[in-house]
Amino acid sequence: MKSLSPYETPYYFILLIILLLPLILRLLEGKRSMWYQNLLTFFFLILSFGGNNKSQGIALIFYIVWQIALVSTFFWFNQKRGQLFFYSAVLLAILPLIIVKVTPLVTGGISFIGFLGISYLTFKSVQVVMEIHDGVIKEYKISYFLQFLLFFPTISSGPIDRYRRFVGDLENVPERFEYVGLLGKGIQMIFLGFLYKFILGYLLGKQLLPFVASAALAERGFSINLLFYMYVYSMYLFFDFAGYSLFAVGTSYLMGYATPVNFNKPFLSVNIKDFWNRWHMSLSFWFRDYVYMRLVFTLIKKKIFKSRVTASYAGYLGLFLLMGAWHGLTWYYLVYGLYHAGLIILTDRWTRFKRKHQAKIPSSRWTKFLAVGLTFHAVCLSFLIFSGFLDTFFKSLH
Amino acid sequence: MSFRKNVVKAVGPFLTALVIFAILFLAPFHFGKLSDKKLTEAATSMSLEILKGDTIKNQAVGNIHYLPFFGSSELTRMDSFHPSVLANKYHRPYQPFLLGSAGTQSLTHFLSLQSMGGAAEGKKIVFILSPQWFVSNGVSRGMFAHYYSPLQVYQWLSQTEKPDDSSKYCAKRLLQLSFSQEEESTKKMLVRIAAGEPLTKRQKFICQIQINFLSREDDFFSRFNLISRKDKVETEEKKLPATYDLSRLERVADQQGEKASSDNDFDINNHFYNEKIHRRLKELAGSQQTFDYRSSPEFSDFQLVLDEIAKKKMDVLFVIPPVNERWSNYTGLSAPMLAEFSAKIKQQLTSQGFNNVVDFSDKGKEKYFMEDTIHLGWRGWLALDQNVQIFLEHENVPRYRIDPYYYSKEWQQKKNG
The missing domain is CATH 1.20.20 (F1FO ATP Synthase)
Structure with missing residues (x-):
């Protein structure tokens, strides 16, 4: 049997609409049929990870067992341990993803522990570990965590939801x-x-x-x-x-879950910071909350940089390099990351300069047009790098 | 009450879309016949939609006024002597309906022919086959995919009740040429037919649903504008004398040919020469010495066409165009090989009762017979026109004897007829 990738064929959508119908009818009565939702999840997982994708399906099962064991252990023993325990938990949560990303470089082939959507499940899992550590996730249930990870509409490529937000929707059926x-x-x-x-x-x-x-x-x-x-x-x-x-x-x-949106007219951004608040939002917010903020906080607390500004620039560099590396370990993804870090630092310098010389710098409808135009082109250039086409292009010149 | 209103507001647009969709694509009605004006425009269009669809071409084929011309790239060489121009200028009782374009070969034509159903029964057609189709691997996957019509393939599948030699052969070829965008379910059906088994009930059902849907889509989009070469025909027409006089027309053809091929010594149309040849002239010298059109799966693909013609009792004029001799001397294309090719294809034709064959293969040295390297032009079109007139005047009841031997590897590979 041939597996069916999510949202790619008319057949998938017809199936989706028909099978969602009982759930929708119950929700219109203000009730959620949880057993039916679980059956649906199971069915759609089989559809995408069964048949000729069976090896991916097996990888997914092992991955889920791994994450549940890890996160549950972390939750139960967290109070008594220190930083080292926390760092190892984060590392172990990312480990499968690292193996999947590095394997092609070492062996030239694809890792057998990989599956469609492993990145997005890792983002979710790391998030839960960090929030347990912060003490903001106080209640943890294996069943909820499982629901969160395997929520089938977003399993393959996000958006990356937040555990606490998701559990809120899970526990409270929306009113009619x-x-x-x-x-x-x-x-x-x-x-x-x-x-x-x-x-x-x-x-x-x-x-x-x-x-x-x-x-x-x-x-x-x-x-x-x-x-x-x-x-x-x-x-x-x-x-x-x-x-x-x-x-x-x-x-x-x-299905009655208000998963956060991913895009908000990104090509109308006035600067790069604005752009990252509008483009692939669930990913950039994830990097902001779980990489950037924590990195800057640590850098300041450990007094590695005296100035907060320098620390935040180092944070940007860390964020975008990591994001580039996550896309893939090739020169163009890394350059893409560096380029965006450079742009956002430049934008920050400019904003500071503008604040100091507010009186002398004109601001009107036209300067806003200019800003949108400049940002658009800077972003498009970054996508040209991202596309990998330059790699083909340069090779074709020889 | 207001809750209900909200529900209607939420799902109303979706339900409306569903209803419109169902009416457009599933309801059992047709949009009616196309206007004569539309068909006239379509006759010279050669657009992908027409070749891949059913609505326009089948209506034209069913209309006594249209004479279908099957062929490939030469059909797009529209000078003043192109069949469409001559027919229009001299108010012939027929209008050529061009079915083919660069890269359409036997397999594409077979699928197109079988999709015409009863409309083509007993029809007279002209079929221009090119020696260049018969390269060692036959039609390229890319070209075949470009003209691949899912509608016509489903129609063929649904009509194949008991797979015989021809359907088994066709299924195998389609599987060989199958490409990634093709539906997995189609490939499974082809595997069954290739093995000589009829389709399952479920597969027949899928075919029927797909045909229903695709033919509705075809019917719907056939209403919209398409490329027409009406203007081109009208411009070319103006260059012709008002009355039909063969010797005068031959003079005009020579004048036009001379003027249009002034840039080079090969009698090749200047535009074509400058675009395709000029820059690579040196590397093309002697470049075709090893070309061989004598063994190719295309011979059996062509047999599918013959089989279908026989089934529909059609009356066909086959045309074998030459290669520009000045050019083939330069590229080293073998003249004996070309002669053997035309002997082989003629054997396949005449031994099965296809006796209307115009063999131009010895006309390669005639000046302005070809517009460029391999495409008929001025004098060539005029010569074809003479033959078409004779073909149309004679009523004959063809008697075909189809021989499955022509599906064999042996025949495909056999070099001396």
Whole structure:
């Protein structure tokens, strides 16, 4: 049997809508049929991780057992142990992901412990470990944690939900009127997702992109076609991923869970900081809360940097390098990370400069236009690096 | 009450979309016949939608006014002597309906022919086959995929009740050429047919659903505008004398050919020469010495076409175009090999009763017969026109004797007819 990747074929959506129907009807009465939701989760997991993807399914089972053992042990024994215990727990939670990311570099093949969505499950698990350590997660149930990890609408590529928020939705079934609102929004999101992913994303990625790619390569040097490639790829990346995210969030809404959204008009950002508050939001917020904040806090507490500003720049560097490395251990993902760290530090310098010389720097509708335009181009350039096309491009020159 | 209103507001748009979708794609009605104007435009279009679809081409084939021309890239060489231009200029009782484009070969034409159903029964058609189709691997996967019509493949699948030699052969070829976008379920059906087993009930059901859906889609989108070469036909027409006079037309053809191929010594259209040849002239010298069109799976693919023609009792004029001799001398393409190719293909045709064959293969040296290297042009189109007139005048009841031997590897590989 051939497995079915989430949100890719009409067949998947037809199945989804039909099987969600009983759940939706119960929710309209203000009740949630938990056994049915669990059955649905099980079914969709089999659909995506069964059949010819069975090896991935087995990897997923082992992974889940590993994380539950780890997080439960950490929760039960946390109070009595110190920092070392905490750090080892985080490391052990990330370990499978590290192995999956490093294996291709060492052996050239794909690791057998990997599966679709391992990154996103790791983000969730690390988050829970950290919040248990912080003492903000006071109640922990294995069943809730399992529900959180395996929530099928978001399992393959996010958005990355928060444990406490999710448990809130799990425990409190939305009230009928509230649910009707979610239902309407969910349907709207899924249909907007169709437009984004299957019409715009398809036209840009499948029709236009190969065309501009070969045009750019045919020039045997820098040309305007490379610029076209940059724009087309950036738009494709947005519509494809935003479309996917809309499906995931929309499906969550239909099930009565308000999974956070991932995109908020990112190409209208006025600067890079603004951009990261609008682009792949659940990921950038995760990096902000669990990498950046903690790194800066430690750097200041341990007095490694005297100035808070320098510490925050080191934090940005750490955040974006890690994000780049997470995308993959190739030169272009790392450069992508460095480039964004550089941009955000530059933006910070500029904001500070502007604050000091407020009187002399003009601010109007036009400067805002300029800011949006500049940010858009800086971002598109980063996506050109991210696409890996430059790698092909430079190799073609030789 | 207000709760209900909210529910309607939430799911109303979705339900409306479902209803519109169901009406458009599943309800059992057709949008009605296409206008004559639309068909006239479609006749010279050669667009992908027409070739892959059913609505437009089947209506044209069922209409006595249209004479289908099956072929490939030569159909797009529209000078003043192109069949579409001559027919329009001299008010012939027929209009050529062009079915083919660069890269359409036997297998694509077979799928297209079988999808015409009863509309093509007893129809007269012109079929231009190119020696260049018969390369050692036959049609390329990329080209085949480009013209692949899921609708026509489902139609073929659903009509294959008891797989015979031809359907088993076809299924095997489709599997060989199958590409990643093809549905997994289709591949499974092909595997069954290739093994000589009929489709299961469930597979037939899938076919029916798909045909229903795809033909509705085809019917719907056939209403929209398509590329038309009507303007091109009208411009070319103006260059022709008002009345049909063969010797005058031959003079015009020579004049046009001379003028259009002034840049080079090969009598190749200047535009084509500058685009495709000029820069690579040196590397092309002697580059075709090893080309061989005598053994190819295309011979059996072509047999599928013949089989289908026989089933539909169609009356066909086959045309074998030449290769520009000045050019083939330069590239080293073997003349004896070409002669053997045309002998082989003629054997396949005449031994099965396909006797209307125009063999132009010895016309490669005639000036302005070819527009460029391998495509018919001025004089060539004019010569074809003479043959088409004779073909149309004669009513004949074809008697075909289909021989499954032509599906064998032995025939595909056999070099001397």
